[in-house]
Amino acid sequence: MDIRSEDRLDIAVIGPSRFPIREPYAGGLEVVVAKEVRALRGRGHRVSLFAAAGSEGHDRRFEFTTMAAATGFGDSFYPPGGYEADAAEFDRLMDHLAGSTFDVILNHSLSHVPLVRAADMPASVITTLHCPPLGAMQEAFDRLGSATGQVLAVSRSVLSAWQIPHGAEVLPNGVDISIWSPRPAPTGPHRAVWMGRIVPEKGPHLAVEAARRAGLQLDIAGRVGDRDYMNRVLAPRLRAAGEAVRFHGPLGRDALVPLVAGASVALVTPCWEEPFGLTSVEALACGTPVVVLARGGTREILSGQPGVVLVKPGPDPASALAAGIPAALTMDRTATARAAAAAFSHDARIDSLEARLRGLPVGAAL
Template sequence: MTVAAAARPLRIALLGSSRFPIAQPFAGGLEAHVWHLAHALTERGHRVTLFGAEGTSTDVAHDVIDVHTFQMSPHARTEHMGPSWVVHEHHAYLSVMLELAGPLAQSFDVIHNHSLHYLPIAMSSMVPVPMLTTLHTPPLAWLESAAAVPLNPNTGYAAVSEYTAQQWLPVAGPIPVVPNGIPLDRWPFGQGTGDRAGAGEYAVWTGRLVPEKGVDLAIDAARRAGYHLRIAGPAADDDYFRTAVEPRLGDGVTYEGHLMQKELADLVGGAAVALVTPQWDEPYGLVVAEALACGTPVAAFRRGGIPEILDDTCGRMVPADDIDALAGAIGDAARLPRAHARARAERICSDATMVDSYLDLYRELLTTSGRTAAVPA
């Protein structure tokens, strides 16, 4: 590819979730990641089109690809079909991939798949446009099955951490690592000066309130450490919230609700320490990067990709599920210099670095496929 061609703006389709809109307040880290990536690419002069659930919207996307739905017949609605959302999700991705295999493909130079569904990978060879899939999870059964089918040279993978890349190595072979980046200006340095009620320093926990994120363990650890804990995020599992979270609220533990990004950044930036308590091997740990950007040190379980973000200058890690060890680490982490946390984020968590890496991968795929980027109209 010539220097001039490499400098041309790209027409990029970002595939997100068909279940959750790419819009604030975010349903989870994946939706936040795709939303911010759309902004960052647009700011570089590229034209971005989004595929996401109804309600997907940013102030930068050129267009949104509709999610197709259908009405199942009474004969299809059986007790053996499983949850209805699984069927609707299958239909949504089947529809969009068939569209991308047809005339819609001419609207794009590259497709960047962030979905957790197997169909975009399985059907990628039908699409006449290079496609990059970012692997945000371990090799789950259906994803691994799709990846095990030989792909054409116009498709490729990236992993969000070295840990995730190693998990996928037996299936996908060596793949590049592009750590999730965050817009540092949207997560400004905070002072950690105390809570709104003037009760002193507080710890913060953010994320989806689901069993695999372990907020119940964070509550227990914060209480043992003597810290007020403020929690924010969507209560995505009603049963878990009702049985494991709600009974623990009060007595120094407050649930702030599902916040918009700026409100969330203010909450995290005001905390003395952020707690991260995954009950699974977190592929990356976006909440760690967000806390560090705000200058808020982190106390976390040592799992998955978190050790690639956190080090002793900006946090403390303890063995998974060890509540006593986490309680002991909270105060140690809170005493770390906030400037070190921010410096760590600037060094390894910037979205600018992430976008540079993705643009390099897009253009490598274009070169491999023999295509050249068209200049957007």
């Protein structure tokens, strides 16, 4: 029997363990989880969030503390013994979920434990892939196959990088257009904006150089996720740029949205195969044209999208970005925002997710 359309579901959402789900959000993954939880609760579902210590609206009895308390290890590294301690906390959570009455478990973590324990659960487990392959997770897929549960990916680009023996589907991210929406057109000298995690793979140093070559001032907003990269690569460029570049650090939406909506152009500078490119979509929803390096998910989701200048990375990406800026400055901001709202609606994403949940076998609670 399937879950009936009129039923409100008991849903467990497993978030990432490294950073809390709260503003200012640490990165796109935390944003996606927060939006999903908020939207599902808004539709009447009973949603329990299991996330890092310091999150908002989560179950504190099973919060993840190992990485939330760690400092100085950046976005990609664990302190000594950290991975094992982190996995133990996930095992403790899965022990709880194994005895629960949830109808479905939505797993957004970067841990292999929910995959390994999926077959123990009384409810269906749906894991969403947000990033390139992680060794322990891929090993779980290789070893256990369909016993790991259902799998979604945020883009075809991400999915193609993994090997999922039992198959997976793509469910793209969306943007909350009630938050990311146009503001009055910017006035005064053209300014560019860059937002995201301050890490090598996001490449904010390329935005500094591209803005310099194009003669634009630049705002940068984001959390420092790699202190070494910040000190060695980005900070010297910020000092050299002087007042032409303003570094804001991490910003909550109340400050970030006006900054992005008030910019003449957004620069998106991935130095890896970007899994999705949520910052691109958020800027477009504000009507702010985007000049973006076409890598991974950005190439996939933004091809043909109004308000976008896709740039081939090439040997000199900063020059290529700078060369794309003049065209972006002439683009229709109203049409850009309208097209983004139509193509990347978060409501449409939740509609699609709910349709998947309705087709699942009834969980223990029903």
